[in-house]
Amino acid sequence: MIAHPSSRGRLLAGAALLSLLVAAPAFAQAPADEASAAQSAAPASGHSEIIVTGVKATRSATAITTTEIQKILPGVAPFKAIQTLPGVMYVTADPWGNNEQNASLFIHGFSAQQLGHTLDGVPLGDQSYGNFNGLSPQRAIISENVGSVVVATGAAELGIASTSNLGGAIENFSSDPRDQMGAQINQTVGSYNTSRTFLRLDSGTFGNGNSGYVSVLRQSARAWDFRGKQKGWQANAKFVHDDSNGKLTAYFAYSDKQEPNEDATTVFKTPTNAAQAYQPYTRPFFYPDFNAAIDYLDANGNVPAAEAQNYRNFYSAAIRTDYLGYIKYQAHLSDAVDWSTQAYYHHNDGAGIVAGPITVAGLPNLFSLYFPGQNLKRATGNSGYAIRTTEYRIDRGGAISTLDATLGNHTLQAGVWYEYNSSAAYRNWYALDVTRPDDYNPYNLPPHDPMFTQYGSEMRTNVLQFHVQDAWQVTPSLLIQGGFKSSLQFASGTFPIQPIIGSLPGSSSALPEGEINTKRWFLPAIGAKWNVTDHEQLYVNVQKNMRQFQPYGGGGVTPWSSGSQSAFDNLKNNGRPESAWTYEIGFRTSRTIDTGFLTGIDAQVNYYHVDFSDRLLGITPAGAIGGIGGGGISGGTPAVFNVGDVKTDGVDAALTLRFGKLFSLYNALSYNNSIYDSDYSTVTGQATDTRIGGIATVGGVVPTGGKQIPVSPKWMNKTVATLTIGDFDAQFIGDYVGRRFTTFTNDASVKSYFLGSARIGYRLPAQLVGLQKAEISLNVTNLFDEKGASTVQASANTNNYNVYPIAPRQWFVTLSAIF
Numbered sequence: 001m002i003a004h005p006s007s008r009g010r011l012l013a014g015a016a017l018l019s020l021l022v023a024a025p026a027f028a029q030a031p032a033d034e035a036s037a038a039q040s041a042a043p044a045s046g047h048s049e050i051i052v053t054g055v056k057a058t059r060s061a062t063a064i065t066t067t068e069i070q071k072i073l074p075g076v077a078p079f080k081a082i083q084t085l086p087g088v089m090y091v092t093a094d095p096w097g098n099n100e101q102n103a104s105l106f107i108h109g110f111s112a113q114q115l116g117h118t119l120d121g122v123p124l125g126d127q128s129y130g131n132f133n134g135l136s137p138q139r140a141i142i143s144e145n146v147g148s149v150v151v152a153t154g155a156a157e158l159g160i161a162s163t164s165n166l167g168g169a170i171e172n173f174s175s176d177p178r179d180q181m182g183a184q185i186n187q188t189v190g191s192y193n194t195s196r197t198f199l200r201l202d203s204g205t206f207g208n209g210n211s212g213y214v215s216v217l218r219q220s221a222r223a224w225d226f227r228g229k230q231k232g233w234q235a236n237a238k239f240v241h242d243d244s245n246g247k248l249t250a251y252f253a254y255s256d257k258q259e260p261n262e263d264a265t266t267v268f269k270t271p272t273n274a275a276q277a278y279q280p281y282t283r284p285f286f287y288p289d290f291n292a293a294i295d296y297l298d299a300n301g302n303v304p305a306a307e308a309q310n311y312r313n314f315y316s317a318a319i320r321t322d323y324l325g326y327i328k329y330q331a332h333l334s335d336a337v338d339w340s341t342q343a344y345y346h347h348n349d350g351a352g353i354v355a356g357p358i359t360v361a362g363l364p365n366l367f368s369l370y371f372p373g374q375n376l377k378r379a380t381g382n383s384g385y386a387i388r389t390t391e392y393r394i395d396r397g398g399a400i401s402t403l404d405a406t407l408g409n410h411t412l413q414a415g416v417w418y419e420y421n422s423s424a425a426y427r428n429w430y431a432l433d434v435t436r437p438d439d440y441n442p443y444n445l446p447p448h449d450p451m452f453t454q455y456g457s458e459m460r461t462n463v464l465q466f467h468v469q470d471a472w473q474v475t476p477s478l479l480i481q482g483g484f485k486s487s488l489q490f491a492s493g494t495f496p497i498q499p500i501i502g503s504l505p506g507s508s509s510a511l512p513e514g515e516i517n518t519k520r521w522f523l524p525a526i527g528a529k530w531n532v533t534d535h536e537q538l539y540v541n542v543q544k545n546m547r548q549f550q551p552y553g554g555g556g557v558t559p560w561s562s563g564s565q566s567a568f569d570n571l572k573n574n575g576r577p578e579s580a581w582t583y584e585i586g587f588r589t590s591r592t593i594d595t596g597f598l599t600g601i602d603a604q605v606n607y608y609h610v611d612f613s614d615r616l617l618g619i620t621p622a623g624a625i626g627g628i629g630g631g632g633i634s635g636g637t638p639a640v641f642n643v644g645d646v647k648t649d650g651v652d653a654a655l656t657l658r659f660g661k662l663f664s665l666y667n668a669l670s671y672n673n674s675i676y677d678s679d680y681s682t683v684t685g686q687a688t689d690t691r692i693g694g695i696a697t698v699g700g701v702v703p704t705g706g707k708q709i710p711v712s713p714k715w716m717n718k719t720v721a722t723l724t725i726g727d728f729d730a731q732f733i734g735d736y737v738g739r740r741f742t743t744f745t746n747d748a749s750v751k752s753y754f755l756g757s758a759r760i761g762y763r764l765p766a767q768l769v770g771l772q773k774a775e776i777s778l779n780v781t782n783l784f785d786e787k788g789a790s791t792v793q794a795s796a797n798t799n800n801y802n803v804y805p806i807a808p809r810q811w812f813v814t815l816s817a818i819f
Helices: 006-022 034-040 065-071 078-084 288-295 364-369 564-573
Strands: 062-066 089-093 104-107 116-119 146-152 171-172 182-190 192-203 210-222 229-243 246-260 265-267 315-331 337-356 382-406 409-431 452-475 478-497 515-530 536-547 578-592 600-613 616-619 641-643 644-658 665-675 715-725 729-739 751-761 773-781 789-793 800-803 810-818
Touching: 062 065, 062 078, 065 078, 065 146, 065 751, 078 089, 078 171, 078 715, 078 729, 104 789, 171 315, 192 810, 288 382, 515 564, 564 641
Parallel strands: 116 171
Antiparallel strands: 062 146, 089 104, 146 171, 182 192, 182 810, 192 210, 210 229, 229 246, 246 315, 265 800, 315 337, 337 382, 382 409, 409 452, 452 478, 478 515, 515 536, 536 578, 578 600, 600 644, 616 641, 644 665, 665 715, 715 729, 729 751, 751 773, 773 810, 789 800
């Protein structure tokens, strides 16, 4: 792939210029461990704040520590917490950010599936909703145990364990055990019968450098627009042995979550009939009112004609059970050499469940193939509803080994990551028996065998990545960092259970099987950091990354879900994985000021350009929005198109002002312009190198050229104001998200919004009752009760899209005590 020559030349020249500059006085180099970096970058006042400097050497990065995470909302998901950082958009239809079905994450125009995600170095996969290679951070760790989250917005470190990081990476770090023996209990109550109980027991340091903790969480909250309870149990345990020879860390996480899902509203910009014109703000399901669900249908099981596009389901949900563990040893081989080795394992059982009417979205055709000549209502339990599940399994394990050596002014690093993954996805259909309504709920699979299995996939994947890099301290103030990584993926997929021909919209044959091996041996990176003064840095970074094909047989933009063997073979033989050159240059400063009023300032401004090649789009067939594993109840196989290049230019700027211990003000402004470089052809499946303009498809040419990529906003602004007076503190967070296009030709969009949230906390006189710390806080989300679109799903070229609503204002009270 050839990057944009002028952009690459400008930034490579910038890197070369930095390497020749005469050194200024040294600026403290960022620690290698980003968790330590985030903690050490906290201001001298002791107050934890959003960090905008000092986290990465040659890359743009921001960090948020546990204190600030829990201020946003005690127990908030890590993804929701980083929404305050520059360049980041994360939205969900629940205030915690927990629900994965309606989550949307974008950083610099890259979606969550195009970023890297880790916990303590362990890969968390690409964050697809029907995940095949990982789990969400909120399932991998309890929120209160997060030590910090570091977001590299431009390009990830070479050694990150990810096959999806086209752009940056989100690195989550668990907190270490506390030095003192003790216990922590947090209790949160609030809107919609919320109850969240967190308990942690710390051993304190014992023996020769040993420490550990165990913790457990129970959370339950009724969804705000239907009567399902989003709930779950989680447990974490961590052990650390640290001595002069090295550091041993063991971690275990268990998560069992049942999350009834919001149903999206399908919006048509230009409706052509009454059903398309009916666009409710919410689509609440009926559960647990079975009688209301039955009354909703006519005698033949039909939904009201005017609601045929946005009908109501009996229920829908995601249930997930995960076991994740790792053991890591960092050996201090000498004063100059460290060798870290980490082994991990993850098992997941999960299911996506929809109990919906049998007469919608192509289901009569589906059921007539499996029950030819039968009365379909009687064949499916005589209720007028059937239950569709997509049942997942993940078994993956791997190892990460990294050697760091300091040789004079050079810090050398070499690392390798290997993972084996066995994953599966089975689409089952269950009858909903009208005589046994109590047997069915959104928290469990139906208690009997399925009527039939529509399809079942088995995937096997081996991933091998290795990297080498050198950080050369040319002078006390000039650091040059360069290296490369190699990414190799060996993936194969089969469908032990094939669908009946014609049962999946978009496919007229068996689903494809086969092996695709992708090898990229040289993905380079070069960067430099110049300490202009003791307080200011200038940095530049140029890097190439690639996103491997998704080895998944349950949906998504992947060769194995493309609908036919010929489409699969074409992608295998002629397709290329998405790749990107990322260029960034930035300036950051951190100063303590003794004016008696303004006492400190942290700031960063960052310009970036991305040349994104071989962008893949999945266009779903009519009546099956969401694809084979997505929102269309009958399923469907996407047509996968290579739409060519995307050019991105953007700027992030972040500023924190500190006014003693009394007040701090943080603001971040982001601009992102991501443009398709060309139209694409539905005939060839490739970019056309044209820009015909307009929104109409002409001769199979779809006019995407010159259009903004959908869902990712051009403009965002975040504000965090914190006031501390004695034992009282108050915080206001403002979050502006600009207009987002919702189709690939930009003929439709959702308007901008501004959400506010607030917190008031009081530190109780804990010493009076023998506690180390006690605090009570009140958090209010969506302070101004804004309405509008949170998550948007774009899957069509023109006219229609799916949208989820913004959760209304809610309040939560938390009592936290440390013994």
